Each structure stands twice: as structure tokens, then as C-alpha cells.
Amino acid sequence: MNHRQTYPRELEGEYLWSPKKNQNGARNLSYDNMIHVMPGDIVLSFADAAIRAVGVALGRAREAPKPPELGSASDRSETSPGWQVPVRFKELTDPLRPKDHASQLAPVLPARHSPIRASGDVNQGVFLAAVPEPMVDRLTELLAGQVEQIAESITRTTGGSVVDDAAEERILQRTDIGPTVKKTLLNARRGQGLFRVNVERIERKCRVTGLLDRRHLRARHIKPWCICDDREMLDGFNGLLLSPHVDHLFDRGYISFSDPGExxxxxxxxxxxxxxxxxxxxxxIGRFSQEQCGYLEYHRVQVFGKSNGGRRGPSSGGPEEPGAGVIGEPLVVRTE
Structure with a gap:
């Protein structure tokens, strides 16, 4: 389905919107795909024969009337609620015309419900489609790092909540654990429950400020909660008690710690x-235990390193920390 006229409005409004069904009441796989979008999914937006923007889904689909800024439509779509997904977009510096790379894309296109034809033209019958991993890899390669850069930039502006929300959705959908375990793991995201108890058995105060009153301290994962397995989510060695302002700096990667405590x-x-x-x-702030050092290494590389890390405190010397790559997210293509 071609929605050229909605492209600027949806980018500015930070959403995707579709009807639930076709005008004749029949189901449409493209519209059904809206409810499968998860927080953290990447959306490639296609308009005027080119992929022109990258977006990151900020939440799941919800029922919503057609936004008035999208203009007139059929009576049915104006009066019936559709699906709306919050998405934050950023336009590409160098848009990609699939037609210019048709020979490279053709071998990796899905056999059915492909958003792009073998010729490189848009498939007008497809509004939203999940794409297979080989196609993801090829598009990412052709976009020359732009997808990773934009996704990381958008994720940073949300404070990492998008990635956390995606991890929470995965836990809620699991069938191998019961509701009690799910609740325990989700409480750990917020520094509560069993995770906090385990951290308090190891850490007694905020190492940076020296504050001892735990009522004013936050339990923060060293290796981010969203990246952890079940054991790591609850491991007390994977946590620190931090004053709120220090917690902010550590969570966003503005500070980190060496194993000896620098x-x-x-x-x-x-x-x-x-x-x-x-x-x-x-x-x-004092040497960390061997168990904590493994988690700190992850934080230095994957969190601190992504925040332009590598500089130690004045007069301290020492080598720079390496940078880090972007953690990949599922890719979805939207045709405009």
C-alpha cells in the first residue's frame, strides 16, 4: 500500500497507524503485523522509491482512531479504530533506492509478502512486513552503518527504556517460567525485590558519595538488566548501591569504574x-571483588564505551577503553 502523503506526518507525529481490516472487512496481513511490533524493533520507512528514515518502536500497538492529520479516508477507516504504534524516527543522511541495488536484494527477498519486488520496486500491496535475517543483513550493509547509528541515537534519547521494555515483553511471553519467577525478574529491572536484597548483602553504601542510608540509594545493575540472563538479573554481584545522581551517571555510561576502583x-x-x-x-572507591569485575568489564566496554568513554580522571593516566558496537534489534520494513 502506497502512503506517500502520510510519510512526513507520521515521522513528525512519531507513530505508525493502520486500519485493522480492509474496506471490505477482510483481514490484511500487513495490518495484522502492526500488533506484532515489539518495543525496540527497527522500522525502515519507504517513501518516494527510497528508504528515507529509520525508526525505533517505543511500544506495542494500541487501538486508536485515525489521526486527523492523515487526511480523509473511507468512511469505515474514519469511524472504526485502527492500530497505532509509537515510533521515533530519524531521516537518513543518505537514503537508499532499492531499485539501484535490485540484483543484490533479489536473492534475499522473502518468497511471500515481500515489501520490495525483485525489480527493486515497492510492493504496493504490502504496508508493513517483517523481513528475514538475510534481507536484514543486506539492507544494513547497503545503508553503511546508518541503521546502527540512528538506532543507538534514538535508544539513548529514551534512556534505554525501549530496550528494557523489549526485554520485559520477552519475559512476559515466556512459557518456561511461572508468574512468580516472572514477577521476580521484572522487579529486578526496577532494582527491587530479590535483586536488591542480594545487592545489599554485598554493598553497604554508595561507593562514590559514601551515603549509608539505604532509603535514598538505588540498586543498579552493572551489566544492564535487559542484556542479562535470569541468573545475572538477580545476582547481587551484578549490582551497586548508588545515590540517585551517581546512578544516573552510571546508567547512562557517563562514568564507570576500573577493577581496582578508579x-x-x-x-x-x-x-x-x-x-x-x-x-x-x-x-x-575501593577494589571490587572478582565476581564484580566480570560485570564491570562489560559495563566499561558496552555502556561506558558507547558514551564516548575512555578518559580517566585528571592526572590518572592509563589507556583508553575500547568502543562498543550496537546491539542488534529486529528489523521491520514499512512501505510508504
Whole structure:
């Protein structure tokens, strides 16, 4: 289905919208796909013969009337609720015309319900389609890193909540664990329940501020909750008790710690922030246990490294930490 006129409105409004059924009341696989979009899914938006934007789904589909800014439609679509998915988009610096790469894309197109024809033209009958992994890899390669850069940028602006929401959805849909275990794992996301109890058995205070009153401390995973397996989600060695402002810096990758306890500071963090919060540099907060060091290595590379990490506190010296790649998310193609 060609929706050229809705492209700028949906990008600006940060959503996808579709009817639930065709005008004749029949089901439409493209519309059904709306309810399968998960938080964190990547959306490639196709308009005017090119992939022009990348989006990240911020939530699941919900019933919603047709947004008035999308203009007139049939009486049925105006009066009947459709599906609306919140998506944050960013336009590509270098759009991709599939027709220019038809020979490379043709071998990896799905046999049925493909959003792109072998000729490289858009399939007008497809509104939204999940694509197979080989097609994901080929499109990502042709877009030359733009998908990863935009997805990471959007995820950062949401504070990582999109990735956490996706992990939570996966837990809720699992059939190998019961509701009690699910609740325990979901409580851990918020630093509550069994996870916090386990952390408090190991950590007694905020290592940076020295605050002992646990009523004002947050239990934070060192290796992010959304990346953990069940054991790691509840492991007390995978957690720190942090004052709220320190928790913010650690969660966003503005700071990290070396195994001996040296405070590491991102190049993106304004030194005035540390000064105003009374965090003097250089600073050592005490050596971590062997069990904690494994999690800290992950944080330094995959969280701190992504936040332009690598600079230690003044006068501390030492090598830079390596950067990190983007954690891949499912890919969905939207045809406009």
C-alpha cells in the first residue's frame, strides 16, 4: 500500500497507524503485523522509491482512531479504530533506492509478502512486513552503518527504556517460567525485590558519595538488566548501591569504574557536573571483588564505551577503553 502523503506526518507525529481490516472487512496481513511490533524493533520507512528514515518502536500497538492529520479516508477507516504504534524516527543522511541495488536484494527477498519486488520496486500491496535475517543483513550493509547509528541515537534519547521494555515483553511471553519467577525478574529491572536484597548483602553504601542510608540509594545493575540472563538479573554481584545522581551517571555510561576502583569519566561529561555534585577527581572507591569485575568489564566496554568513554580522571593516566558496537534489534520494513 502506497502512503506517500502520510510519510512526513507520521515521522513528525512519531507513530505508525493502520486500519485493522480492509474496506471490505477482510483481514490484511500487513495490518495484522502492526500488533506484532515489539518495543525496540527497527522500522525502515519507504517513501518516494527510497528508504528515507529509520525508526525505533517505543511500544506495542494500541487501538486508536485515525489521526486527523492523515487526511480523509473511507468512511469505515474514519469511524472504526485502527492500530497505532509509537515510533521515533530519524531521516537518513543518505537514503537508499532499492531499485539501484535490485540484483543484490533479489536473492534475499522473502518468497511471500515481500515489501520490495525483485525489480527493486515497492510492493504496493504490502504496508508493513517483517523481513528475514538475510534481507536484514543486506539492507544494513547497503545503508553503511546508518541503521546502527540512528538506532543507538534514538535508544539513548529514551534512556534505554525501549530496550528494557523489549526485554520485559520477552519475559512476559515466556512459557518456561511461572508468574512468580516472572514477577521476580521484572522487579529486578526496577532494582527491587530479590535483586536488591542480594545487592545489599554485598554493598553497604554508595561507593562514590559514601551515603549509608539505604532509603535514598538505588540498586543498579552493572551489566544492564535487559542484556542479562535470569541468573545475572538477580545476582547481587551484578549490582551497586548508588545515590540517585551517581546512578544516573552510571546508567547512562557517563562514568564507570576500573577493577581496582578508579573512577572513569566519559569525554561527554561536563566536568562542571562533577564539581557541582562534589565528586572530586581523581578518585578511588575501593577494589571490587572478582565476581564484580566480570560485570564491570562489560559495563566499561558496552555502556561506558558507547558514551564516548575512555578518559580517566585528571592526572590518572592509563589507556583508553575500547568502543562498543550496537546491539542488534529486529528489523521491520514499512512501505510508504
Amino acid at each position: 573512577l572513569l569519566v566519559s569525554k561527554d561529561l561536563n566536568q562542571a557536573v562533577l564539581m557541582s555534585w562534589g565528586i572530586a577527581l581523581p578518585r578511588n
